[in-house]
Amino acid sequence: MPQLSCRDVSLGYDGKTIVSGLTFDVNKGDYLCIVGDNGSGKSTLMKTILRLQTPLSGKIETGDGVAPNEIGYLLQQTAAQKDFPATVLEVVLSGLLNRAGMRPFYSKTEKQTANENMETLGISHIAKKCYRELSGGQQQRVLLARALCATRKIILMDEPAAGLDPGASIEMYTLIKNLNDSGVTVIMISHDIIASVKYASHILHIGREKTLFFGTTEDYLKTDIGKLYTHTGGDTV
Amino acid sequence: MTEIFDTIVLAFDFTMVRYAMIVGVLIAMCSSLLGVTLVLKRFSFIGDGLSHVAFGAMAIAAAMNLTNNILFVLPVTMVCAVLLLRTGQNSKIKGDAAIAMISVSALATGYLVMNVFATTTNLAGDVCTILFGSTTILTLTNIDVWVSVILSLSVVTVFTMFYHKIFAVTFDEDFATATGNKAKLYNLILAIVIAVVIVLAMRLVGALLITALVIFPAISAMRVFKSFRSVTIWSVIISVKCAAIGMLASIVLETPVGATIVAVNIIVFGLFSFIGLLRRMI
Numbered sequence A: 001m002p003q004l005s006c007r008d009v010s011l012g013y014d015g016k017t018i019v020s021g022l023t024f025d026v027n028k029g030d031y032l033c034i035v036g037d038n039g040s041g042k043s044t045l046m047k048t049i050l051r052l053q054t055p056l057s058g059k060i061e062t063g064d065g066v067a068p069n070e071i072g073y074l075l076q077q078t079a080a081q082k083d084f085p086a087t088v089l090e091v092v093l094s095g096l097l098n099r100a101g102m103r104p105f106y107s108k109t110e111k112q113t114a115n116e117n118m119e120t121l122g123i124s125h126i127a128k129k130c131y132r133e134l135s136g137g138q139q140q141r142v143l144l145a146r147a148l149c150a151t152r153k154i155i156l157m158d159e160p161a162a163g164l165d166p167g168a169s170i171e172m173y174t175l176i177k178n179l180n181d182s183g184v185t186v187i188m189i190s191h192d193i194i195a196s197v198k199y200a201s202h203i204l205h206i207g208r209e210k211t212l213f214f215g216t217t218e219d220y221l222k223t224d225i226g227k228l229y230t231h232t233g234g235d236t237v
Numbered sequence B: 001m002t003e004i005f006d007t008i009v010l011a012f013d014f015t016m017v018r019y020a021m022i023v024g025v026l027i028a029m030c031s032s033l034l035g036v037t038l039v040l041k042r043f044s045f046i047g048d049g050l051s052h053v054a055f056g057a058m059a060i061a062a063a064m065n066l067t068n069n070i071l072f073v074l075p076v077t078m079v080c081a082v083l084l085l086r087t088g089q090n091s092k093i094k095g096d097a098a099i100a101m102i103s104v105s106a107l108a109t110g111y112l113v114m115n116v117f118a119t120t121t122n123l124a125g126d127v128c129t130i131l132f133g134s135t136t137i138l139t140l141t142n143i144d145v146w147v148s149v150i151l152s153l154s155v156v157t158v159f160t161m162f163y164h165k166i167f168a169v170t171f172d173e174d175f176a177t178a179t180g181n182k183a184k185l186y187n188l189i190l191a192i193v194i195a196v197v198i199v200l201a202m203r204l205v206g207a208l209l210i211t212a213l214v215i216f217p218a219i220s221a222m223r224v225f226k227s228f229r230s231v232t233i234w235s236v237i238i239s240v241k242c243a244a245i246g247m248l249a250s251i252v253l254e255t256p257v258g259a260t261i262v263a264v265n266i267i268v269f270g271l272f273s274f275i276g277l278l279r280r281m282i
């Protein structure tokens, strides 16, 4: 049974369809990259998976021991967070809120979990720093640590390397790959097709109004669309 | 100098002044606790809208000759708080307009009702009191004091119990929702607490000046401090001190309480902005 399955899902806003007929499965340990042109509905798909939005039709289900609220995610930061006074530790800890239940304070184990995740992402030394004064790459790591606090089952990411310099984005991709190797299922939206085919086990290519491809990365590279897209996305495959 | 001191010592001999100080400090504490969240959630205008609703409700309560108007004003304000917080979230533009509409409707209705059902000869004075707070500090009854103490202690308790939850929904409501937290419930609790604070603070500074009491300590603290916790703690410290100084000053200078407290807050804001600027330059 897959951890996440989408069956004939249509997405859109106010009844207007943006993309329809999305059917794909994500199994434990998969690394799925979602690619496609601007405006094809990738971010919308992500919001729908997270239940921040309802699909126009079709079914999205979780299984294999994953509850719908056990999906962590990483988005580009919102405007409100730009001047928010909060330390790195405060932000990372907030990912553990669902474990605390009605308890007003975090337990020792929960704080320990936060520390471990900060360690994994190499941000322990800035735990007391102000979130808004960090660089974009550091902020992304903080939000990823928070997501890992919320769940270690599935993590969704919307362009986690956007706005990072080449060195920092390679670091980010390596980090994500390590997480994936340690058993975290990764679903990532990316415009970096070269990195996508390098790291991902599966590719979902969304085109105008319909799915252009879903399958393993290996198969993707054999299709015409795969060849074309990887070719225009960069010159080395 | 000794003269001023004497005035203050003399004033403290009155039980009423002591009561007023206790209530004032408690109100200042509650309002600043919530101020941080309201400012960060971009909800400052909801506080403003609600204070006008509280004015309208107060006017109607006065017209109905209710002995304990808080029993009417509090529930009405709570309902409006919940409604406003809802609309504020769904769609930005419509939410804005809704708040403006509710707020001016409440003001107009309140003023109309007060005029039509005027029970006193000094209508202008009454309106002024509700809008800007009492001109003197000595107008609290025994019940007022107890109601204020109980309500503010509840606000502080709720805030402490839900501190981490409030942080999470303030920082990133979507993430909190998606990872299985009852963000809607916490927003509801927040709305209710805001209503309590507004109704409480209205007695101290009046309907028009509440927003100042809620917002100034928070933005002053944000100029200098960088963690959510230190901003919260410092806005309480700032607010309590400003309220105490403001009340004492109003006794000595014989100025209206509410306006004096707000004036102190404005001065402190200037001071903290300056400190923040210095810090950034060094």
Ligand SMILES: Nc1ncnc2c1ncn2[C@@H]1O[C@H](COP(=O)(O)OP(=O)(O)OP(=O)(O)O)[C@@H](O)[C@H]1O
Pocket: A013, A018, A036, A037, A038, A039, A040, A041, A042, A043, A044, A045
């Ligand atoms: N809140 C919204 N209300 C109405 N339409 C929206 C909303 N958000 C996005 N859209 C529309 O939905 C379509 C898909 O948007 P989406 O953000 O999902 O694209 P995307 O694939 O993530 O693009 P990009 O690669 O640029 O991030 C776009 O045409 C956009 O205009």
Ligand SMILES: [Mg+2]
Pocket: A042, A043, A044, A158
């Ligand atoms: Mg997008």
